[in-house]
Amino acid sequence: MTYRKLIRIYLIIALIIMALSIFWLSGFHDWIEQRYATTFFPVLGSALRFLFGWIPFSIGDLMYSTLGILFVYQLGLFLKGIFQKGTVWHQKLQPLNGAVLIVLFVYVYFYLFWGLNYYRRGIEFQLKLEPTTATRSELLSLNALLISRLNASKQVCLQNNDTLMTSERMFSSALEGYHTMEAKFSFIRYRYASLKPSLFGKIGNYVGFQGYYNPFTGEAQINTRIPNFVQPFVTCHEMAHQLGYASESEANFVGFLAAIHSKDKLLQYSSYLDMFLSSWNNLHAIDSVAAKELRKELHDGVKRDLRTYKEFVLQHRTFLQNWTNELYDYYLRKNRQRKGIGSYNEVTGWLIAYHKKFHVL
Numbered sequence: 001m002t003y004r005k006l007i008r009i010y011l012i013i014a015l016i017i018m019a020l021s022i023f024w025l026s027g028f029h030d031w032i033e034q035r036y037a038t039t040f041f042p043v044l045g046s047a048l049r050f051l052f053g054w055i056p057f058s059i060g061d062l063m064y065s066t067l068g069i070l071f072v073y074q075l076g077l078f079l080k081g082i083f084q085k086g087t088v089w090h091q092k093l094q095p096l097n098g099a100v101l102i103v104l105f106v107y108v109y110f111y112l113f114w115g116l117n118y119y120r121r122g123i124e125f126q127l128k129l130e131p132t133t134a135t136r137s138e139l140l141s142l143n144a145l146l147i148s149r150l151n152a153s154k155q156v157c158l159q160n161n162d163t164l165m166t167s168e169r170m171f172s173s174a175l176e177g178y179h180t181m182e183a184k185f186s187f188i189r190y191r192y193a194s195l196k197p198s199l200f201g202k203i204g205n206y207v208g209f210q211g212y213y214n215p216f217t218g219e220a221q222i223n224t225r226i227p228n229f230v231q232p233f234v235t236c237h238e239m240a241h242q243l244g245y246a247s248e249s250e251a252n253f254v255g256f257l258a259a260i261h262s263k264d265k266l267l268q269y270s271s272y273l274d275m276f277l278s279s280w281n282n283l284h285a286i287d288s289v290a291a292k293e294l295r296k297e298l299h300d301g302v303k304r305d306l307r308t309y310k311e312f313v314l315q316h317r318t319f320l321q322n323w324t325n326e327l328y329d330y331y332l333r334k335n336r337q338r339k340g341i342g343s344y345n346e347v348t349g350w351l352i353a354y355h356k357k358f359h360v361l
């Protein structure tokens with residue numbers, strides 16, 4: 001056995017041991033909250049943003065592409081080897097070693113440097129919120145409140161002819177929101193911005209992603225090919241991921257809180273719109289008549305945006321989206337979010353609890 005092969009085998013064994021340790025650790029939620037999510041991860045996240053934030057394009061996207069190509073190449077070598085005559089089985093399996101190594105490395109790195117945040121106590125614990133199952137009347141008042149906020153911010157934006165958000169403004173307003181929020185909740189501490197338009201924007205529209213956090217580089221990528229009024233909230237959502245709120249509901253809720261702490265009306269509008277859609281869906285599930293009745297109260301400008309958004313989704317609907325949705329749903333379920341993609345709507349309970357406690361929204 002050559003020296004190189006021996007190192008490879010040792011590496012695989014070490015990574016398997018690390019993967020098993022991560023699995024074991026994930027059961028200790030208090031430990032993860034105190035020692036990982038609020039101690040180790042914030043330092044790591046800031047360091048990564050400091051390192052890669054200043055580079056104008058996404059290093060993480062390049063890294064993903066390279067890893068993807070390497071993986072396919074190794075797999076290709078393996079398949080080629082299978083059909084090659086004259087080679088023995090251990091030679092045929094050799095390229096597979098490389099592929100296994102890549103998969104194991106990605107798995108361990110992902111959980112060690114971000115994914116363990118899925119198992120933390122999170123924002124509900126930090127804000128000492130006590131959400132209960134929302135009643136019909138609670139959902140009605142939440143929806144009414146969000147509609148009034150939504151209509152008011154739309155009105156101001158239209159009056160000021162302020163309808164287009166540039167990436168630069170979106171990133172700086174979101175940052176301002178997080179900084180203002182820090183004055184109220186000191187555990188929110190966002191330093192060194194690392195926000196970038198995704199290099200895969202157009203593909204993203206067909207695959208169905210609006211933004212994503214790259215745990216390898218700490219960068220937040222925003223798909224700037226989606227409707228303009230959706231992008232500001234996606235930015236705030238991805239920034240919450242950067243702060244270690246891994247679950248989708250938490251990223252939505254923290255992102256929303258940051259947005260309403262910003263002075264930028266377009267950013268506020270985008271975030272109220274997202275919260276309204278979640279809350280409205282929850283209301284619709286228990287009282288569709290009341291939900292439809294409430295929807296009529298939306299400002300014409302808001303209705304127009306919702307139509308634009310629907311058209312956008314329909315135009316980009318592909319079989320790939322069903323497939324990626326299913327895959328993502330599985331991924332979320334696996335990561336302690338039993339409701340899968342449905343967990344996006346879990347945020348409604350927190351909105352009600354937050355409003356009860358802090359009397360603002």
Ligand SMILES: [Zn+2]
Pocket residue numbers: 237241248251
């Ligand atoms: Zn997310």
